[in-house]
Structure formats: C-alpha cells, structure tokens
Amino acid sequence: xxxxxxxxxxxxxxxxxxxxxxxxxxxxxxxxxxxxxxxxxxxxxxxxxxxxxxxxxxxxxxxxxxxxxxxxxxxxxxxxxxxxxxxxxxxxxxxxxxxxxxxxxxxxxxxxxxxxxxxxxxxxxxxxxxxxxxxxxxxxxxxxxxxxxxxxxxxxxxxxxxxxxxxxxxxxxxxxxxxxxxxxxxxxxxxxxxxxxxxxxxxxxxxxxxxxxxxxxxxxxxxxxxxxxxxxxxxxxxxxxxxxxxxxxxxxxxxxxxxxxxxxxxxxxxxxxxxxxxxxxxxxxxxxxxxxxxxxxxxxxxxxxxxxxxxxxxxxxxxxxxxxxxxxxxxxxxxxxxxxxxxxxxxxxxxxxxxxxxxxxxxxxxxx
Amino acid sequence: xxxxxxxxxxxxxxxxxxxxxxxxxxxxxxxxxxxxxxxxxxxxxxxxxxxxxxxxxxxxxxxxxxxxxxxxxxxxxxxxxxxxxxxxxxxxxxxxxxxxxxxxxxxxxxxxxxxxxxxxxxxxxxxxxxxxxxxxxxxxxxxxxxxxxxxxxxxxxxxxxxxxxxxxxxxxxxxxxxxxxxxxxxxxxxxxxxxxxxxxxxxxxxxxxxxxxxxxxxxxxxxxxxxxxxxxxxxxxxxxxxxxxxxxxxxxxxxxxxxxxxxxxxxxxxxxxxxxxxxxxxxxxxxxxxxxxxxxxxxxxxxxxxxxxxxxxxxxxxxxxxxxxxxxxxxxxxxxxxxxxxxxxxxxxxxxxxxxxxxxxxxxxxxxxxxxxxxxxxxxxxxxxxxxxxxxxxxxxxxxxxxxxxxxxxxxxxxxxxxxxxxxxxxxxxxxxxxxxxxxxxxxxxxxxxxxxxxxxxxxxxxxxxxxxxxxxxxxxxxxxxxxxxxxxxx
Numbered sequence: 123x124x125x126x127x128x129x130x131x132x133x134x135x136x137x138x139x140x141x142x143x144x145x146x147x148x149x150x151x152x153x154x155x156x157x158x159x160x161x162x163x164x165x166x167x168x169x170x171x172x173x174x175x176x177x178x179x180x181x182x183x184x185x186x187x188x189x190x191x192x193x194x195x196x197x198x199x200x201x202x203x204x205x206x207x208x209x210x211x212x213x214x215x216x217x218x219x220x221x222x223x224x225x226x227x228x229x230x231x232x233x234x235x236x237x238x239x240x241x242x243x244x245x246x247x248x249x250x251x252x253x254x255x256x257x258x259x260x261x262x263x264x265x266x267x268x269x270x271x272x273x274x275x276x277x278x279x280x281x282x283x284x285x286x287x288x289x290x291x292x293x294x295x296x297x298x299x300x301x302x303x304x305x306x307x308x309x310x311x312x313x314x315x316x317x318x319x320x321x322x323x324x325x326x327x328x329x330x331x332x333x334x335x336x337x338x339x340x341x342x343x344x345x346x347x348x349x350x351x352x353x354x355x356x357x358x359x360x361x362x363x364x365x366x367x368x369x370x371x372x373x374x375x376x377x378x379x380x381x382x383x384x385x386x387x388x389x390x391x392x393x394x395x396x397x398x399x400x401x402x403x404x405x406x407x408x409x410x411x412x413x414x415x416x417x418x419x420x421x422x423x424x425x426x427x428x429x430x431x432x433x434x435x436x437x438x439x440x441x442x443x444x445x446x447x448x449x450x451x452x453x454x455x456x457x458x459x460x461x462x463x464x465x466x467x468x469x470x471x472x473x474x475x476x477x478x479x480x481x482x483x484x485x486x487x488x489x490x
Numbered sequence: 491x492x493x494x495x496x497x498x499x500x501x502x503x504x505x506x507x508x509x510x511x512x513x514x515x516x517x518x519x520x521x522x523x524x525x526x527x528x529x530x531x532x533x534x535x536x537x538x539x540x541x542x543x544x545x546x547x548x549x550x551x552x553x554x555x556x557x558x559x560x561x562x563x564x565x566x567x568x569x570x571x572x573x574x575x576x577x578x579x580x581x582x583x584x585x586x587x588x589x590x591x592x593x594x595x596x597x598x599x600x601x602x603x604x605x606x607x608x609x610x611x612x613x614x615x616x617x618x619x620x621x622x623x624x625x626x627x628x629x630x631x632x633x634x635x636x637x638x639x640x641x642x643x644x645x646x647x648x649x650x651x652x653x654x655x656x657x658x659x660x661x662x663x664x665x666x667x668x669x670x671x672x673x674x675x676x677x678x679x680x681x682x683x684x685x686x687x688x689x690x691x692x693x694x695x696x697x698x699x700x701x702x703x704x705x706x707x708x709x710x711x712x713x714x715x716x717x718x719x720x721x722x723x724x725x726x727x728x729x730x731x732x733x734x735x736x737x738x739x740x741x742x743x744x745x746x747x748x749x750x751x752x753x754x755x756x757x758x759x760x761x762x763x764x765x766x767x768x769x770x771x772x773x774x775x776x777x778x779x780x781x782x783x784x785x786x787x788x789x790x791x792x793x794x795x796x797x798x799x800x801x802x803x804x805x806x807x808x809x810x811x812x813x814x815x816x817x818x819x820x821x822x823x824x825x826x827x828x829x830x831x832x833x834x835x836x837x838x839x840x841x842x843x844x845x846x847x848x849x850x851x852x853x854x855x856x857x858x859x860x861x862x863x864x865x866x867x868x869x870x871x872x873x874x875x876x877x878x879x880x881x882x883x884x885x886x887x888x889x890x891x892x893x894x895x896x897x898x899x900x901x902x903x904x905x906x907x908x909x910x911x912x913x914x915x916x917x918x919x920x921x922x923x924x925x926x927x928x929x930x931x932x933x934x935x936x937x938x939x940x941x942x943x944x945x946x947x948x949x950x951x952x953x954x955x956x957x958x959x960x961x962x963x964x965x966x967x968x969x970x971x972x973x974x975x976x977x978x979x980x981x
Contacts (some may be wrong), residue, residue: 130926134935234906239791242903254913262922268920268934388797396909403913 127329133267135337141327142181142344144270144404145320147351148278149229152373152398154317154352155359159368161310164360165302165351169310173432174349176311177318178342180464183472184321185338188328190475195325196419202474209420211360215467216416218459219322223409224436225456227251228443230402237395239377248440251406252433258407259429263330266404266411273404276397280351280375283394284358286382291361316457318348319464320405326412410436502596505575509582527560528590530598535921536586537605545587545603557591557599566601570639573597608633614716616883619755625717629660631735637718638665642725644825646670652683655691661735662697665721670728672961675744678925679730694737701732701741705922708891710884711924712743713750720754728962731927744925746959748933748944751775753881756947763947772945778889781873782819783896783908785866791816791904807863816901818862822870823893825852830874830890894954931959 158166191198195215199208231247258265324341331337359374371377382390414432418425443449509515509530513944518529527549536820544565552563557571572578573596582588585604611633621830627942629636635649650664662683666676682701691697694714702711715721716739721731724742751771756764788795789804796804808968811818833841853871857864873893880886892915899907922929932940942948954970956962 136936238904238906250910253916254910257914258917258920264928265917265920268930269917271934271936272916272920383797386797386800389792389794392792392795392905396905399906399909400913400916445692480605 127454131263132330132332133264134332135334135340136269137271137332138337138340139344139347139457140271140274141267141323141408143277143339143347144273145323145408146318146345146348146412147274148226148235148320148402148405150317151277151280151352151355152233152375153459154314154372155356155363155374156368158310158356159360159365160301162306163365165306166310166314166360167296167298167356168300169307169314170352170356171349172307173311173314173318174352174392176315178345180468181321181324181341181345182338183336183468184324187468187472187475188324189335190479194327194329194416194419196416198471198475202449202471202478211467212416212420214289215325215397215463216413216420218456218463219326219409219416219434220413220436221452221456222319223406223413224439225449225453226402226405226409227436228440229453230399231440232446232449233373233376233395234399237391244444245437245441251403252437253409254403255406256362256429256433257402259411260426263327263411266407269407270404273401274347277401279397281354281393283375283379283382283390284354286390287358287362287378290381293361295361295364296357312461315464316461317352318345319457319460321345322460322464322468323408323412326416327408331452362474370416434476500575502575502578502590502598505579509579520549522550524553525592527592527640529587530582530590531587531603532582532585535583535605536587536603537585540605541587541603545601549589556588556593557597560589560591560599563602564599566603567584568602569599571597571599580659592617597810606630606632610679611637617715617720617754617881619718619753619758621720621758622755623717623922625718627718627733627738627740629736629738631663631733634718634733634738634740635663635665636729638722638725641718641722642667647725650680651674654683654697657689658691660691663733665725665731665733665736667728669727669963670726671730671955672728672963675730675925675927675960679732679743683732688770691734692736694732694734694739694741697732697734698741703925704921707918707922708888708921709747709919710750710882710888711745711922711929712741713745713882714739714741714884715754715882716740717754723757728956728960732918744923744927745929746924746927746931746944747919747922747929750885751880752944752947761947761949765948768946771879771881774879775889778873778876779892779896780908781869781876782823782866782893783900783911784905785869785906786815786819786897787853787900787908790901804863804865807865810860811863812860816897818866819870819897822856822862822866823897825856826870826874827890837869927959 155166158169162169187198188194191201196209196212199212202208227248228244231244234247235242235244258269321341330332355375358378359368362378363371363374368374376391378397379391379394380389384390387393406472410429410432414425414429417423417428417432443452506517510517512532514532514534516529516531516533520527520529529549548564549560552559561569561571578588578598578600581600581602585602587601587603589599589601608630609628611625611628613624617626625637627637639647644667646668647667648668650666652662652664654660654662664680664683679701683697686697686700688696688700696715698710698712699705704711713724721740721742725731729742729744734741752768756768759767789808793801808815813821813925825848826922829845829852832844832848834846835841849871853867855865856862874890877886877889880889896908896911899911901907903910919930920934928935931937932944937958939955940959942952943957951970953965956965956967958965
C-alpha cells in the first residue's frame with residue numbers, strides 16, 4: 123500500500139488557498155472576458171459569479187470525497203472501482219491534467235511570441251520552462267507550493283494594472299443589468315466554469331496537507347479570490363471595450379495593459395508579460411508534479427524518471443502544435459474534457475462513494 | 491601516507507623517542523635532593539616564563555621524586571598522573587610538561603603549562619557599528635567562549651566541545667541555551683561537525699562550508715559573525731552557535747535569507763530608523779542584482795518601454811558608443827569587480843588610492859573616450875555601491891556574482907530572460923534550508939509573527955515571542971500582558 127508522506131513534506135492548510143488560486147489563474151485570465159461577452163455581452167459578470175459559486179460547490183464535493191476516502195484519487199478510485207477500472211480512470215484523469223499543463227505552456231508561449239518576440243522559437247521557450255519546472259519539482263512538493271505562493275503574489279499586479287484603464291471607462295455601459303435573455307445564461311456559465319477548472323489538482327495533493335480536512339475553508343477562500351479577480355478583470359474589460367471591440371480582442375487584459383503609462387515605463391505589457399511568465403509557472407510545476415506523482419502511484423515507478431519522460435513528452439508535443447488553429451482546437455478539446463471530468467465524473471464518483479459508504483463495505487475496508 | 495600519520499605509538503619510551511626527533515622537543519634531566527627526574531616538553535608550546543617562575547622552583551623544592559608527591563606539591567590545577575600514552579601524546583602536543591621519575595617508566599605526570607599567546611580583544615572591523623559594544627572575537631577559543639559567558643551568566647548556557655581535522659586537531663565548541671534552543675538543531679549541528687572528515691581546518695569558514703545544507707548553492711546558509719554580542723543575542727533567540735579554535739568568527743544558525751540583511755546595530759538604533767534601513771538594504775540588493783540586466787534588456791529589445799523624454803536622454807548618451815549594450819555592461823561590471831578585488835588585496839591606504847584612481851579616472855575616461863554611456867556608468871556604480879550595503883560580507887559576494895547570469899539572460903531573451911532567471915533564483919531559494927529549516931522564512935512559508943524582526947524591526951515591546959522558525963523550547967521572551975502597564979489618560 124501507499125507509504126505515509128513524511129511530516130517534513132507536508133504543508134500547512136493555509137497553502138491550499140494559494141494552490142487553488144494559482145491553479146485557476148493562468149493564461150485564462152488574459153482572455154476570458156471575450157468568451158463570456160460573446161454569450162452574454164455586458165451581463166457576463168453574472169456568469170463569472172455564478173460559475174464561481176458552482177465551482178465552490180464542486181470544491182466542497184471534492185473535499186467530501188477525499189475526506190471519506192482518506193487519501194488521494196488513485197487510492198479512492200482503486201477502492202471504489204477495483205484495481206483495473208480504478209487505475210484506468212486515474213490514468214485518464216492524470217493524462218487530462220498533463221494535457222492541461224501542456225495547453226497552458228503552449229498558450230503562454232504563443233502570448234510571448236505574439237506580444238514580445240515574434241521570432242522566438244517555441245522549442246526554446248518550452249525547453250527553458252521544462253528545465254525550470256524540472257528544477258522546481260525535483261526539490262519536492264514544498265518548493266512547488268512555494269512557487270504557487272509567489273505566483274499568486276505576483277498575479278496581484280493585475281489589480282494594480284486595472285487602475286490604468288480607469289480613465290477610459292464608461293461605467294454606464296454595464297447598465298441596465300439583467301437585460302440578456304435567460305437562455306444565454308447557461309452557455310455563458312458553461313464557458314465561464316472552464317476558467318475555474320484548476321480545482322481537480324486537490325485530488326492529488328490532498329494527502330500533502332497537514333490536517334487536510336481543515337483546509338476546506340482555505341480552498342473556498344482561494345476560489346473566492348479567483349472569483350474576485352475575474353470579476354474585476356471582466357468589469358474592467360466590459361466597461362473599457364465596446365462589445366464589437368471586445369469580440370475582436372483575443373487577450374483583453376493584455377490590450378488593457380497596453381495603455382498603462384508610468385513616468386518611467388511607456389508600455390506596461392512589456393513588463394507584465396514577463397511577470398506573467400512566473401504567474402503561469404505554478405500551473406506547469408503543479409501540473410507536472412501531480413501527474414508524475416500520480417503515475418508513480420499507479421505504476422509503482424520512480425517519480426524522478428517519470429518526470430523526465432513527461433517533460434520530454436510535453437516538449438515534443440509543444441513543438442507539434444505550432445499553429446494558432448491547432449492551439450485553439452487543443453484548448454477547446456482540453457476544456458471540454460475538463461468540463462466533463464469536473465461536472466460528470468466527479469459527481470458520479472461522489473454518488474458511488476456515498477452508496478458504497480451506506481452499503482458498509484467501504485467502512486469495513488477502511489477499518490480493516 | 492595517511493596510514494603513517496595515524497601510526498599509534500603504544501608505549502611511553504618509544505613515544506618520547508619519536509617526539510625527540512623534533513628539534514623543539516626538550517628532554518631535561520634534573521637532579522633533585524634525592525634522585526633524578528626527567529622533564530619532557532616542547533619549548534615552542536610551553537610558557538617559558540611561567541616555567542621559570544613557578545614550575546621549576548617548586549620542582550626543586552620537592553623532597554622525594556615520586557609522581558604522587560609531585561602531583562600534590564605542584565601549584566597548578568589539572569595536574570594529573572597517567573599511563574595513557576595517547577593522552578600523554580595529546581597533552582604534550584597541547585603544551586603540557588610531562589615529568590617522569592625513575593621509579594616508573596609507564597606512568598608520567600602531566601602539568602599544563604601552555605602558552606596562550608593571546609592577541610588583544612579589538613574593535614570589530616567587518617561588522618563595525620557606531621553604537622554598541624566594541625568587542626570582536628579573537629583566535630583563542632577559551633577567550634571567545636568567555637566573552638559570551640560573561641554576557642550569559644546562566645547555567646542553561648551549555649558548551650559541547652568537539653574536535654575536527656585529522657592533522658589540525660582543531661577544537662570546536664558548540665554553544666546553545668538549554669531549554670531554549672531546539673535540541674534537534676543542536677543535534678543536527680553536532681552530527682554534522684562530527685561527520686566532518688578533513689585533514690586541515692584553518693578557520694570557521696572551512697567548517698561553515700562543510701556543515702551547510704547545500705554546498706552547491708552560491709548562498710551562504712549559516713551566518714558568521716565576529717561580534718560576541720551578536721552571538722549571545724542569537725543564542726537567547728534560540729539559535730545554535732559554533733566557535734572554532736584559531737578563528738575569530740563564530741558560525742550561527744539556523745538562519746534565514748532576510749537575516750543576512752539585518753545588521754546588528756539595527757537593534758541599537760530606534761526601530762523606525764532600523765526598519766527603514768532594512769527595507770532600503772533589501773531594495774539595494776534587488777537593485778544591485780537586476781539594474782544592469784534590465785538596462786541591457788530594455789536597450790537591446792524593449793526600447794518601446796522607455797518613455798519619450800527619457801529616450802532622448804538615453805540616445806544622447808549612447809550616440810557615440812560603438813558597442814551593443816551587453817558589451818558595454820560586461821566591460822563596466824568587470825572593471826568594477828577588478829577595482830574591488832584590487833582594493834581588497836592591497837593594504838588599506840593603497841587600496842583607497844586605487845579606488846579613487848579607478849573610480850574617477852577610469853570612469854570619466856571611459857565615458858569621454860566614448861566606450862560607455864554615462865547612464866550605464868551611473869547604474870553600474872550604484873549597483874556596486876548597493877551590493878556593499880549587505881551587513882554580512884559573505885552574502886555581498888554572492889549578490890555580486892548573481893549579476894552576471896542575469897546580464898547574460900537579459901541579452902538572450904530580454905525581460906523574459908530576466909524573469910525566467912528570477913524564477914530559477916526563486917526556486918533555488920525556496921529549496922534551500924538552513925539546518926533543515928526553510929531559508930526564505932518568514933516570506934515562505936509565510937509566518938506573519940516572524941516578520942516582527944526580519945524585513946522590518948518592530949520595537950522590543952512587541953518582540954515578546956521568539957521566532958517560530960526556530961521551534962524553541964520556550965517561545966516566550968517576556969510576558970507582554972504583565973509588561974504592559976494599564977493606565978489611562980492623565981493618571
């Protein structure tokens with residue numbers, strides 16, 4: 123069975139706030155206002171709040187599963203579905219997490235290429251990121267958490283940056299509220315929940331938290347921080363851009379950064395994108411850490427070697443996906459899969475566990 | 491070779507014979523009233539004046555030359571009779587006199603007569619402070635421990651003595667406060683010192699480098715200090731200190747990254763002042779690492795970043811320069827390093843001259859000749875100056891070293907390169923530990939309470955708890971509630 127994790131590798135429950143927030147805020151925040159505005163125009167902020175709340179519920183469900191299962195997703199899957207099916211499910215989940223990591227990395231590489239260095243080759247950026255992620259992950263989970271922590275702190279510059287576009291804002295554009303037909307709400311919410319998908323990582327790192335059951339409130343707070351950030355960014359984008367303009371802007375946040383002007387700094391985005399390079403680092407580090415750890419548990423292999431293999435895989439795939447079209451399609455597919463995993467697989471898991479729990483067989487397993 | 495050094499002499503006569511091969515080993519036979527005795531000692535180790543004044547007259551006075559009579563009559567403490575050849579060897583080599591009588595050739599009496607040959611206790615030079623105590627450690631272990639014991643006259647102050655170095659047999663003292671220091675730290679430190687396997691230990695910095703958590707890191711993970719007041723202060727915080735015989739610096743730990751930027755006189759000035767100075771120091775260090783790199787990045791790739799007015803100034807200063815920014819920057823950085831190194835190697839007075847000649851003459855000439863822009867000259871000089879604000883000498887060197895990788899990353903990938911480099915630095919620092927404790931504390935893991943004495947220094951009335959980082963046995967320094975007098979307006 124699984125080895126207990128040594129106490130020196132555990133992190134305090136507060137860190138869950140940073141883990142959750144760091145996982146959710148990534149490249150998504152640079153572009154999401156466009157997607158919600160496509161469905162709901164300026165009422166999109168309602169979708170931001172509602173989907174954030176739905177995510178909170180999902181966090182609660184995940185915690186409930188983990189609390190009962192008392193372990194990570196791999197052992198829970200094995201417990202509930204048997205060795206083969208359970209491991210297959212875990213494997214698929216991990217592969218999904220890996221592809222998320224890849225998408226994040228690939229999308230950000232694209233941001234760098236579009237905004238700063240058009241001629242910088244994809245493989246070079248990917249290679250450096252892989253090296254950085256490797257250096258981080260081999261030092262263990264604590265360092266990964268540290269990177270998340272700093273990533274969240276750095277992402278707070280977003281708030282400061284929103285001061286810039288204030289003078290060009292037209293607050294009345296938001297009014298009247300609730301002027302969109304009811305049938306637009308669902309697609310908008312469905313689009314928006316995709317920006318909150320990072321929460322599945324809890325499934326892997328749960329046993330690494332000291333007194334993990336107490337960390338639920340921190341997880342919810344982390345999610346609340348994400349809601350707050352998304353809300354501000356979407357407000358800013360809605361009242362800064364006109365609807366047509368917004369639908370033609372791929373990365374509204376970056377475009378808003380463009381007009382910030384400081385006495386010593388003419389173009390803020392040239393500073394902000396390099397900073398964002400560190401904000402998305404937690405996504406990559408945590409994603410790779412979680413997948414390598416998960417594969418290690420499933421196949422009983424060395425995590426270090428798995429990590430190297432995964433890095434090579436990501437590196438090669440990033441080179442393969444080399445056009446805007448492919449990246450976009452990849453983004454869509456991974457988001458779709460993520461949606462179904464979060465809103466279909468997790469509830470099913472929850473129900474199956476509930477049934478098993480009632481049946482008592484699970485209880486005896488636990489005590490035995 | 492090593493085998494030969496370790497060769498053990500098992501009996502006393504052959505030991506004395508072996509030692510006699512050295513020219514400074516003295517064998518004297520003295521005639522007494524009844525019979526003779528033999529004296530053996532190193533004339534280079536024993537205190538000859540003490541020997542003449544107290545030792546020899548007393549020997550002469552003794553009635554019978556038996557070992558136990560001698561032990562009774564000699565007016566020295568720690569006189570012992572032993573037949574342990576190893577002990578006699580060690581003692582002789584530490585400066586004891588060994589007396590042998592003719593009734594036994596296995597036993598001898600050992601009289602400690604070592605010459606301390608002390609240097610005076612002087613003013614700290616590396617960690618000089620305007621206010622506060624003016625004592626620095628010297629090379630003598632006993633004196634150094636004494637300096638600390640005077641400051642901590644309590645029974646909880648404990649010293650563990652160890653020995654390292656197969657050739658130097660250096661005495662190492664591990665200092666801690668019982669009941670306050672975490673025994674885990676004490677044991678880790680002790681274990682690591684015991685594990686040292688090296689022949690020659692010259693200074694505490696040898697030991698410092700050998701017991702650090704990661705010797706691959708450019709960052710020092712233990713603080714070395716020459717101030718006894720600093721050592722006693724960190725001991726009462728709950729840290730552990732190591733003193734090494736022959737070294738005027740103590741090692742203290744566990745420590746944090748931020749602590750390297752706190753000078754000890756921060757505690758002597760008012761807390762507002764020292765808090766601001768600490769923040770300035772951290773800012774200076776950041777500036778020192780990144781300034782030139784950002785200059786190179788911006789001028790090479792992101793000239794859009796520069797506001798219009800500033801751009802004019804920059805272009806003007808760079809107009810006549812035939813090199814790209816990176817060559818210019820590396821050239822200037824190397825010049826500054828050269829000046830610093832030359833200044834450090836030369837005697838103080840010449841060093842100052844070099845500084846002036848180098849700084850002013852070369853700098854001005856380089857600008858006038860059109861080799862560098864004066865703006866970069868300002869940046870590089872400021873960055874060099876900023877790196878000297880670090881109170882602990884060792885970390886200043888690290889900071890200066892760090893500039894170069896950032897410079898090259900800036901040339902490679904502009905600001906993205908700088909921030910990727912920052913990412914590597916961040917991950918590296920996150921992974922570092924000092925005696926197993928996180929190095930970046932209180933920033934990560936975030937411990938709000940420990941901020942009271944890190945980036946800022948709050949008044950002593952708020953320093954009622956010892957740092958959480960140290961996991962002290964007794965975390966309360968004083969009872970805050972009791973200390974706070976309850977009074978109202980006009981009472």
